[in-house]
Amino acid sequence: MNIVILLGAPGSGKGTVAGALAAAHDNLKHVSSGDLLRGAVAKGTEAGKQAKSYMESGNLVPDALIATMIKDVVAETTGDVTMLLDGFPRNLAQAEILAEMGTPVKSAVLIDVPDEIIQDRIAGRRTCPKCKAGYHVRNLPPKVEGVCDVCGEKLVVRKDDNPETVKDRLVVYHQQTEPLIAYYKDKGLLRTVDGTTGVENVAAAFLAAM
Ligand code: AP5
Numbered sequence: 001m002n003i004v005i006l007l008g009a010p011g012s013g014k015g016t017v018a019g020a021l022a023a024a025h026d027n028l029k030h031v032s033s034g035d036l037l038r039g040a041v042a043k044g045t046e047a048g049k050q051a052k053s054y055m056e057s058g059n060l061v062p063d064a065l066i067a068t069m070i071k072d073v074v075a076e077t078t079g080d081v082t083m084l085l086d087g088f089p090r091n092l093a094q095a096e097i098l099a100e101m102g103t104p105v106k107s108a109v110l111i112d113v114p115d116e117i118i119q120d121r122i123a124g125r126r127t128c129p130k131c132k133a134g135y136h137v138r139n140l141p142p143k144v145e146g147v148c149d150v151c152g153e154k155l156v157v158r159k160d161d162n163p164e165t166v167k168d169r170l171v172v173y174h175q176q177t178e179p180l181i182a183y184y185k186d187k188g189l190l191r192t193v194d195g196t197t198g199v200e201n202v203a204a205a206f207l208a209a210m
Contacts, residue, residue, distance in 0.1 A: 008111035011122040018084040033087030058168035108184035111195035126155040
């Protein structure tokens with residue numbers, strides 16, 4: 001098993017790209033820290049109860065909380081698999097935790113999207129609470145408005161997808177997550193793709209880069 005890290009601002013398309021690639025390639029596994037945390041919140045686990053208020057305000061949850069979840073998923077993943085790790089690490093301390101886990105990091109691919117585009121992307125995002133498929137009301141609409149193409153569930157707007165929280169999430173991204181770009185560049189692992197060119201193009205560029 002090895003790991004490809006997805007880097008990029010909230011709403012840059014990390015989940016969309018990783019989901020599309022994992023659906024098309026048996027040896028790619030999409031692991032989203034946000035989905036793990038939202039799952040824990042929905043189930044009402046102790047970790048979910050701790051994470052809820054951080055997530056709703058757009059802040060990062062404590063490193064140890066998310067690191068435990070990621071370690072569990074890494075431990076249960078075996079064989080000839082590349083894990084597309086979406087949302088972890090989110091700061092330099094988490095990058096060190098990942099390095100200590102010992103699973104080789106093949107590359108860290110930055111999906112580059114300017115902040116001006118992010119607000120529109122997130123304002124139009126709709127997600128399936130059941131199968132986690134993601135949509136956009138204009139860029140990637142479902143076949144039937146408000147209904148998931150994959151499983152038929154009613155689509156929802158995420159609680160942290162309001163304009164005020166998105167602003168806070170961008171501040172957190174620039175302060176805490178952006179330093180990872182230099183961190184992985186120094187290790188010779190950084191690749192960058194233009195995230196503004198449409199979902200299929202970005203997915204193809206990502207696959208070539210990783
Ligand atoms: P998380 O779920 O990871 O959210 P995020 O990083 O803010 O990323 P998003 O899911 O918002 O965006 P995305 O890049 O996946 O974009 P998407 O593909 O949906 O984290 C949520 C919270 O959990 C955090 O705020 C934090 O509290 C906590 N957390 C998570 N990980 C943590 C960690 N490691 N440490 C501490 N706390 C952590 O695309 C967005 C929209 O754009 C969609 O509507 C999509 O259809 C559309 N779109 C995508 N690509 C394109 C394209 N190329 N062209 C046009 N439209 C596109």
